[in-house]
Amino acid sequence: MLEKAESLRRIERLKGELRAQGLDAAVFIYPIDVYYYAGTRQNSLLLVPAQGEPLLLVRKSLSRARLEATIDDIRPFPSSKEFAAALPANFGKIGFTFDVVPVQQYQFYQKLFAGCEFVDASAINREVRSVKSAWELERMRESGRRLGEVFLQVPDFLKAGLREVDLAAEFEYRLRKAGGEGYVRMRAFNQELFMGLALSGASAVMPGFFDGAVTGRGLSAASPHGASQASLVAGSPVFMDYTGVFDGYIVDMTRVFSIGKLPDQLMKAFEVSLLIQNYLVERLKPGAICEELFLAAARLAEEAGLGNCFMGPPGENARFVGHGVGLELDEFPVLAQGFKVPLKAGQTIAIEPKFVFPGQGVIGIENTFAVSEAGGEKITDIPDDIVFV
Amino acid sequence: MLEKAESLRRIERLKGELRAQGLDAAVFIYPIDVYYYAGTRQNSLLLVPAQGEPLLLVRKSLSRARLEATIDDIRPFPSSKEFAAALPANFGKIGFTFDVVPVQQYQFYQKLFAGCEFVDASAINREVRSVKSAWELERMRESGRRLGEVFLQVPDFLKAGLREVDLAAEFEYRLRKAGGEGYVRMRAFNQELFMGLALSGASAVMPGFFDGAVTGRGLSAASPHGASQASLVAGSPVFMDYTGVFDGYIVDMTRVFSIGKLPDQLMKAFEVSLLIQNYLVERLKPGAICEELFLAAARLAEEAGLGNCFMGPPGENARFVGHGVGLELDEFPVLAQGFKVPLKAGQTIAIEPKFVFPGQGVIGIENTFAVSEAGGEKITDIPDDIVFV
Numbered sequence: 001m002l003e004k005a006e007s008l009r010r011i012e013r014l015k016g017e018l019r020a021q022g023l024d025a026a027v028f029i030y031p032i033d034v035y036y037y038a039g040t041r042q043n044s045l046l047l048v049p050a051q052g053e054p055l056l057l058v059r060k061s062l063s064r065a066r067l068e069a070t071i072d073d074i075r076p077f078p079s080s081k082e083f084a085a086a087l088p089a090n091f092g093k094i095g096f097t098f099d100v101v102p103v104q105q106y107q108f109y110q111k112l113f114a115g116c117e118f119v120d121a122s123a124i125n126r127e128v129r130s131v132k133s134a135w136e137l138e139r140m141r142e143s144g145r146r147l148g149e150v151f152l153q154v155p156d157f158l159k160a161g162l163r164e165v166d167l168a169a170e171f172e173y174r175l176r177k178a179g180g181e182g183y184v185r186m187r188a189f190n191q192e193l194f195m196g197l198a199l200s201g202a203s204a205v206m207p208g209f210f211d212g213a214v215t216g217r218g219l220s221a222a223s224p225h226g227a228s229q230a231s232l233v234a235g236s237p238v239f240m241d242y243t244g245v246f247d248g249y250i251v252d253m254t255r256v257f258s259i260g261k262l263p264d265q266l267m268k269a270f271e272v273s274l275l276i277q278n279y280l281v282e283r284l285k286p287g288a289i290c291e292e293l294f295l296a297a298a299r300l301a302e303e304a305g306l307g308n309c310f311m312g313p314p315g316e317n318a319r320f321v322g323h324g325v326g327l328e329l330d331e332f333p334v335l336a337q338g339f340k341v342p343l344k345a346g347q348t349i350a351i352e353p354k355f356v357f358p359g360q361g362v363i364g365i366e367n368t369f370a371v372s373e374a375g376g377e378k379i380t381d382i383p384d385d386i387v388f389v
Numbered sequence: 390m391l392e393k394a395e396s397l398r399r400i401e402r403l404k405g406e407l408r409a410q411g412l413d414a415a416v417f418i419y420p421i422d423v424y425y426y427a428g429t430r431q432n433s434l435l436l437v438p439a440q441g442e443p444l445l446l447v448r449k450s451l452s453r454a455r456l457e458a459t460i461d462d463i464r465p466f467p468s469s470k471e472f473a474a475a476l477p478a479n480f481g482k483i484g485f486t487f488d489v490v491p492v493q494q495y496q497f498y499q500k501l502f503a504g505c506e507f508v509d510a511s512a513i514n515r516e517v518r519s520v521k522s523a524w525e526l527e528r529m530r531e532s533g534r535r536l537g538e539v540f541l542q543v544p545d546f547l548k549a550g551l552r553e554v555d556l557a558a559e560f561e562y563r564l565r566k567a568g569g570e571g572y573v574r575m576r577a578f579n580q581e582l583f584m585g586l587a588l589s590g591a592s593a594v595m596p597g598f599f600d601g602a603v604t605g606r607g608l609s610a611a612s613p614h615g616a617s618q619a620s621l622v623a624g625s626p627v628f629m630d631y632t633g634v635f636d637g638y639i640v641d642m643t644r645v646f647s648i649g650k651l652p653d654q655l656m657k658a659f660e661v662s663l664l665i666q667n668y669l670v671e672r673l674k675p676g677a678i679c680e681e682l683f684l685a686a687a688r689l690a691e692e693a694g695l696g697n698c699f700m701g702p703p704g705e706n707a708r709f710v711g712h713g714v715g716l717e718l719d720e721f722p723v724l725a726q727g728f729k730v731p732l733k734a735g736q737t738i739a740i741e742p743k744f745v746f747p748g749q750g751v752i753g754i755e756n757t758f759a760v761s762e763a764g765g766e767k768i769t770d771i772p773d774d775i776v777f778v
Contacts, residue, residue, distance in 0.1 A: 001610055031579055031598070035611055042613070043579045043598040061596035061604070061705055068610040098492035103485075104511065105578055106492045122493065169565035176558035181612035183583040189494055190420055190432045194572040207450035209420070209432040215450070221390055221457040222424055222637025222716065223570035224431070248611025316450055327611065 002039030006135045007070035010037050010128070011054055017124045018050040018095060025049045026095035026121050027113070029105060032185050032327050033097060035248065036129055039070035045077065045109075052088060083112045095121025100187060126187075130324050130332035131346045137370055137379075139249040140326070140348055144368060144379040147244025150174045151255050151382055155389045160234055160259050164227035165219065168198035171242060181245040185328045193329060194226055196242030203230040204239045204362040205313055211330070213311040213318055213354040214241060214362050234259040237266060237361040237386075241352075243329060252325050252350040253380040254366030257387045266363045269355040270386060272304040273364040276353035277384075280322070280335070284349065284369055284376030290339040297321040297335070297353060306355055313356045322351040325368055347371045348379065391428030395524045396459035399426050399517070400443055406513045407439040407484060414438045415484035415510050416502070418494060421574050421716050422486060424637065425518055428459035434466065434498075441477060472501045484510025489576060515576075519713050519721035520735045526759055526768075528638040529715070529737055533757060533768040536633025539563045540644055540771055544778045549623055549648050553616035554608065557587035560631060570634040574717045582718060583615055585631030592619040593628045593751040594702055600719070602700040602707050602743040603630060603751050623648040626655060626750040626775075630741075632718060641714050641739040642769040643755030646776045655752045658744040659775060661693040662753040665742035666773075669711070669724070673738065673758055673765030679728040686710040686724070686742060695744055702745045711740040714757055736760040737768065 014037065018026055028034050028046040035041040037048065038056055042065040045057045058065040059077045066074055078086040094113060096106070099122035110118060132140060150171060157170040172195055176182065184193045188211060197204075197216045208215025210225055217228035232238055241254040256270065276297045283293060298321070301310035308314040311321065319338075324331030325348055333341055335349065343349075349371065354364030365384050369376030403426065407415055417423050417435040424430035426437065427445055431454040434446045447454040448466045455463055467475045483502060485495070488511035499507060521529060539560060546559040561584055565571060573582045577600060586593075586605045597604025599614055606617035621627055630643040645659065665686045672682060687710070690699035697703040700710065708727075713720030714737055722730055724738065732738075738760065743753030754773050758765030 029579070031581070032611075040610055040613075041598065060598055060600070063705065064596050064598075064613070068613070096492075098496070100491050102489050102491055102578055103487035103495045104509070107487070120493070165565060165568065169562050172565060173558050173562040176554060176561060179554065179608055179618070181583070181608045182615075183581055183612060185581075189491055190418070192420070192572055192574075194570070207453050209430065209449055209453075211449070219568055219570045220636045221429055222421075223572060223634065224429075224453070224457070226571075229568070245612065247609045316452070 001068065002070050003135065004070045006133060007037065007039050009133065011048055014048055014128050015050055017128060021124060023050060023093045023095045023119065023121065024091040027109065028097065030097055030100045033125060036327060040065045040068035042068070049088065049091070055088060057086065080112060084114065091116050093117050093119055095119055095124060097122050097125055126332045129326065131344050132326060132348050132370070133346065136249065136326065137346065139247050140251060140368070140370070140379050143244050143246040143249045143251040144381060146178050146246055147175070147242065147251055147253060148380055148382040150178055150244070151240070151253065154240060154257055155387055158238060158257055158259070158389050160232060162232050163229050164198050164200055164203065164232070165229060167232065167238070168227035171198060171240065175242070175244060179246060184243050184245060184250060186330050187328045188330050191330065192225065193243070196226070197239065198227045199239045199362065200230060201233040201236035201361045202359050203228055205356055205358050207313050207316045211318065213352065213356060214239065232259065235261060237262060237363050239362045241366060248327050250325050250327065250329050251368040251380050252329060252366060253368060254352060254364060255387065256363055257389060259389055262386070263360065266357065266360065269306055270363050272301065272306055273353040273355065274384060276300050276321070277351055277365050277367070280351050281369060281376035284343065284371050285373060286343055286345045286371060288343045290333045290335050290341055290343065291337055294319070294321050294335045294337055309355045309357055311354060313358055321353055322349045324348065325350045343371045345371055345373065390457065391459050392524065393459045395522060396426065396428050398522065400437055403437055403517050404439055406517060410513060412439060412482045412484045412508065412510065413480040416498065417486065419486055419489045422514060425716060429454045429457035431457070438477065438480070444477060446475070469501060473503065480505050482506050482508055484508055484513060486511050486514055515721045518715065520733050521715060521737050521759070522735065525638065525715065526735065528636050529640060529757070529759070529768050532633050532635040532638045532640040533770060535567050535635055536564070536631065536640055536642060537769055537771040539567055539633070540629070540642065543629060543646055544776055547627065547646055547648070547778050549621060551621050552618050553587050553589055553592065553621070554618060556621065556627070557616035560587060560629065564631070564633060568635060573632050573634060573639060575719050576717045577719050580719065581614070582632070585615070586628065587616045588628045588751065589619060590622040590625035590750045591748050592617055594745055594747050596702050596705045600707065602741065602745060603628065621648065624650060626651060626752050628751045630755060637716050639714050639716065639718050640757040640769050641718060641755060642757060643741060643753060644776065645752055646778060648778055651775070652749065655746065655749065658695055659752050661690065661695055662742040662744065663773060665689050665710070666740055666754050666756070669740050670758060670765035673732065673760050674762060675732055675734045675760060677732045679722050679724050679730055679732065680726055683708070683710050683724045683726055698744045698746055700743060702747055710742055711738045713737065714739045732760045734760055734762065
């Protein structure tokens with residue numbers, strides 16, 4: 001459960017941003033945003049005035065929202081006729097999350113908030129959420145511990161003859177038994193992920209819709225990501241890229257396993273991925289510029305002669321090397337081209353230098369780190385080595 | 390893989406609707422809509438003119454879209470400068486899915502389609518998609534067979550002392566081994582589901598955000614649905630409500646299990662749920678009015694003295710008894726109050742009369758049926774009985 005003091009600190013940070021941007025209030029209806037500020041993801045509308053107390057209007061379930069929410073003023077969602085009277089004040093400019101709210105919802109709420117101007121507060125919200133408190137960092141570390149323990153069990157069940165989907169089933173079974181919540185929230189339009197990717201050999205190389213280096217073949221063109229029916233192949237990297245979701249907080253990590261020896265070229269690429277990771281971790285400090293970190297990583301890949309297979313199959317390379325993670329898998333900031341902003345202490349970032357070799361497989365590393373004055377704190381703290389079984 | 394002839398029939402039906410509504414084209418960017426018409430869910434824009442050939446503009450992955458898509462004209466997504474020139478014609482009114490497209494995307498595409506008027510084509514799209522072809526019905530039956538086989542295995546692992554999340558892990562493990570794709574698409578804003586609900590006793594009763602009779606406690610306030618850490622209790626219903634997703638097609642079913650005898654009141658309520666199901670199945674024919682089916686079901690529950698716990702805990706009852714299902718869990722039509730439309734042959738509907746007894750648990754039945762002249766065809770065809778272990 002979210003603590004009230006934690007919730008109040010978040011709301012105060014948001015209110016400061018609203019005032020700085022000349023907004024009179026923010027309205028949240030996207031569930032994980034409501035949860036972040038109010039401690040409940042029941043179907044609700046959260047109104048945060050720039051001055052004054054927040055208000056939670058609940059569609060379903062009111063009784064559960066009353067058990068969970070950290071704010072004082074919780075009411076049933078009013079009828080359209082009674083809506084205006086339920087508001088604590090007349091607001092001029094209201095911030096709204098244009099990044100995730102569908103047009104129908106937008107039009108509906110524009111009518112309800114008659115006379116108000118809705119402006120896009122997506123960036124404000126994502127920036128506030130990107131910096132994790134001490135309370136959140138402790139939850140992220142706990143997610144890292146629990147996901148790491150499942151990764152350590154992989155040698156217990158990894159063997160030749162399994163299909164990718166069998167490997168996925170074994171991993172996901174242990175993750176659920178460990179209390180993994182399963183559902184992975186992504187904010188970007190068009191993205192979907194079912195827990196993670198259990199991939200092997202050439203099947204891992206197939207390009208796809210996923211905004212990352214690797215998508216996987218999946219089980220059909222309707223669900224074209226993650227594990228497929230392909231069988232594991234000895235001497236070819238088994239690529240396990242999984243999220244762990246506990247108490248809402250997501251960590252993201254990748255480890256490579258192998259049945260038998262791997263080709264020298266892939267072993268060398270793995271060393272380069274560690275080199276890039278270590279380079280970035282040393283520099284994961286407040287003030288470092290996201291884009292510069294990506295460009296440095298790409299340069300290290302180039303210098304190792306691996307530029308063309310860095311972060312994607314040749315010709316379909318993704319132009320990033322890390323992404324914020326927290327209550328959603330794709331949070332701010334992104335270590336990517338065009339992202340010219342400085343890191344802030346307390347941001348949590350999955351760093352994932354990966355190399356895609358057509359016909360052979362994918363190799364690389366991924367860990368979740370917290371930005372700190374001392375460089376990146378490793379939150380997914382198990383050994384990085386390839387595990388040979 | 391989607392067959393080309395099937396894809397063409399879908400597009401022709403859509404084009405007919407566009408012309409009937411005076412629209413010049415429809416544009417789809419929501420992945421499962423693109424998949425439905427074009428056979429790929431790669432990150433793309435599908436343009437379907439009311440007259441002329443469809444066009445697929447692909448962001449990622451172009452190479453994969455070329456392997457999967459059923460339409461002829463597939464191109465890389467053009468730059469904003471080149472966009473207008475890439476269009477086959479100037480369109481006046483363009484249908485767009487306002488139900489699922491976020492405001493930022495809407496504003497972006499409004500600029501790209503300069504001079505065009507975007508209108509809401511959500512209902513047209515959902516109506517076209519609600520009627521399943523023979524090809525789709527075969528896929529739905531296959532999903533039903535495979536999910537049914539997992540339900541038949543429940544007695545192998547159901548035992549006292551398990552937590553709900555252990556039961557979920559066992560069920561989901563077998564579902565994944567059977568090729569279940571896992572990710573359950575829902576269209577409604579604010580809804581989320583991780584595979585299904587494995588619930589027991591009083592823990593199943595907790596109300597929640599989910600637009601159904603039952604939500605479950607879940608593992609945290611951040612993920613407040615489905616299995617919790619609560620242990621199964623003998624003499625109390627174990628409620629398994631799960632989806633199966635195969636080749637993109639979802640079926641939805643619920644069965645009740647019990648360790649030992651159940652109270653007479655619950656056994657009686659189970660009989661009433663079967664009575665309601667059978668009443669509805671006989672009437673699941675083209676022309677039947679959705680709302681009337683719901684009202685008849687609610688009346689049968691009232692007559693049995695169970696109106697207050699029908700489809701939700703007393704005071705938080707949902708006003709529906711069934712929902713369309715297909716590539717998404719929440720398709721048209723809905724057997725609900727206010728849904729005054731007639732059924733059509735080929736629609737597939739999960740019927741789920743359920744009773745929620747505070748302090749005791751949830752009991753009921755759910756199967757997915759296809760609407761036909763002979764009444765509902767049961768697609769999730771295993772016995773309905775409570776299984777005692």
